[in-house]
Amino acid sequence: MDHRSEEEKNEERVSGQKEKLQQNNEDENKVADKPEWEAEKTAESRNEIHLNGTDTSFSLEDLFQLLSSQPEYSLENISEDFPPLLGSTSDGINSLAHYNVNFTQAISHDVNLHEAMLLYPNTTFRREPVARTSQAQEQFLQLNFHSNPEQTLPGTNITGFVPPVDNQMWNLTSQDLLYDLDANILDEINLLSLVTEENFDPMEVSQLFEEPDSLNSSHHCNFSLSVCDEEGAIGYSSDPVSPHYDLEGAVGGYYPESSKLCHMHQRNESGFHGDLTFHIFHDHTYHTKPDELEPTSESLSWPGKSQKVSRYLNDTHRNLSRDEQRAKALHIPFSVDEIVRMPVDSFNSMLSRYYLTDLQVSLIRDIRRRGKNKVAAQNCRKRKLDMILNLEDEVCNLQAKKETLKREQAQCNKSITIMKQKLHDLCHDVFSRLKDSEGRPVDPNLYALQCNHDGTVLIVPKELVTSGHKKEGQKGKRKK
């Protein structure tokens, strides 16, 4: 906006009007002896306002009449001084009102970050985890099914594995059924490996459960190795204080033979498995070489330190998670993944249907809890990252908005300055046209215009105005 040119134009207008006024004064002197009504008419035609004696007021209508004849003071012209960014300027005052609302709203709007996150269009951290999880699970199901082609015999129609199934018991969809089929095939492989695995290492079991986090778990107890027979069957004397963990049925006594067969038989009952020999050539992840399970001299000395156990575990079981190792050590007849992802009904029925020792049940529950929590922690961290990213976006947006508001404020200040200048010029112009009863000009340095609520405009001595302002100010202060 070109302020100088505007101001120069104003000055030109004012100076031009002064010249006209001088001429008017001269003319006025010439017609001074005319009747009053004629003089008023003449003055009116010259856009002058005459004051009658002591009456120093005139109406706003008079003033507007005066203004309407002066294009530079029209509201339309004033509104033109507002910057385009204020919105439509065609409606003058309305645009001002609109601007005020917009401006104050923009400034006073307190953006709650939490709300901002919730309202953020791309915010997904409330609902997405569910979708994400289910999506991930779905993908996993597909992946799980398709990524293990070697686990079915070549040329075998996989649907042939599916006998009439007790679907109600497992509450499965067809997709779940396929998943379970696949997972259970893996499971049988694991079982088979356990049956054929000759070297069952009791030390491995004890060391696996010696880990600090295992000990910290509320479900765990301190047990000591008491029996170890040649076949790898072991028994444990449980700590009397701790919950009773009986491994006798798990890896001792009849378990390695009959219980495993029993488990397999039960699973066959559930209809997920074909002939065991069908999978005997398949590779599986739980199988490790027996010598890999041999404890080192270091671990044989009952390290008791988590670091040594950890090193032992790292050196020998890099591919297995700790829970997988524990599950393997206790011959849990389910994969960790299966335990974690199994629906709760299936999980509970599994625990009740299968012969499982307390220790096994405890481990399975721990595995499930840890597995669920692991996924939850991953989701939680993803969500946290999303929130951070969203907040960063929010900060960028708010900073940009702040800059915009600053620019608008600067434009606004400019407009206010221009309007003040115009008001000043207007007052000056009005005073230049004012004549007292004797036809003398009113000194704008001594008098001021005061608009009243009833639409009248008073010519008030500045002393009164300033003193009135002071009184008002004092009243305002007193009110506060």
Add this chain to the structure above:
DNA sequence: CCGTATTGTCATAAT
């Protein structure tokens, strides 16, 4: 060796 990022785990509260 130190700092940092990642990941798993536990405890606890909330759902």
Add this chain to the structure above:
DNA sequence: AGATTATGACAATAC
């Protein structure tokens, strides 16, 4: 009431 989920805190590990 038990299962699940969310999250802060801690520790182990990798880089």
